[in-house]
Amino acid sequence: MNGKRVFAIFVMLLVLSCLSISTVSAHRLHIVHKLSEIEIEAYFGGGTPCRDANVNVYDKEGNLYIDGVTDDEGKFRFSPKIGMDEYKVVVEAVHMPGHKAETVINLSQEAAGAGAGGMGTEMPLYTRAIAGFGYLIGLAGAAMAYMGWKLKRKYENQ
Numbered sequence: 733m734n735g736k737r738v739f740a741i742f743v744m745l746l747v748l749s750c751l752s753i754s755t756v757s758a759h760r761l762h763i764v765h766k767l768s769e770i771e772i773e774a775y776f777g778g779g780t781p782c783r784d785a786n787v788n789v790y791d792k793e794g795n796l797y798i799d800g801v802t803d804d805e806g807k808f809r810f811s812p813k814i815g816m817d818e819y820k821v822v823v824e825a826v827h828m829p830g831h832k833a834e835t836v837i838n839l840s841q842e843a844a845g846a847g848a849g850g851m852g853t854e855m856p857l858y859t860r861a862i863a864g865f866g867y868l869i870g871l872a873g874a875a876m877a878y879m880g881w882k883l884k885r886k887y888e889n890q
């Protein structure tokens with residue numbers, strides 16, 4: 733009976749870990765930008781555009797340069813000011829309170845090719861999927877080791 737109970741607990745943990753992994757990525761808010769006319773693109777972890785989100789763009793000193801709202805595709809565009817090479821962009825989702833993201837756009841770094849497109853150091857989806865499978869395989873291995881230890885102990889006590 734103990735083996736069945738351990739297996740049931742393992743299956744429940746496996747299901748719960750899968751649910752928590754998908755929940756985490758679904759609530760991420762990303763920002764992507766392009767140069768010339770600076771285009772901000774805000775979207776959630778699943779790729780859903782962040783529509784009607786409030787956008788505030790600040791200069792290097794922290795003064796509000798321009799504000800607005802994202803369109804139906806989650807995009808907001810503004811023309812850069814001559815001589816201003818750095819902007820802080822803050823996007824806050826209106827329809828999903830608590831979802832807020834910010835990034836710094838440095839035009840001098842972007843022109844030199846050092847920018848990361850506003851994505852930071854996030855791992856690609858396939859890398860996260862492989863890491864998740866590795867995590868699950870590790871949990872399965874730990875559960876099997878525990879069950880083997882219990883069986884060995886049972887046969888030693890007989």
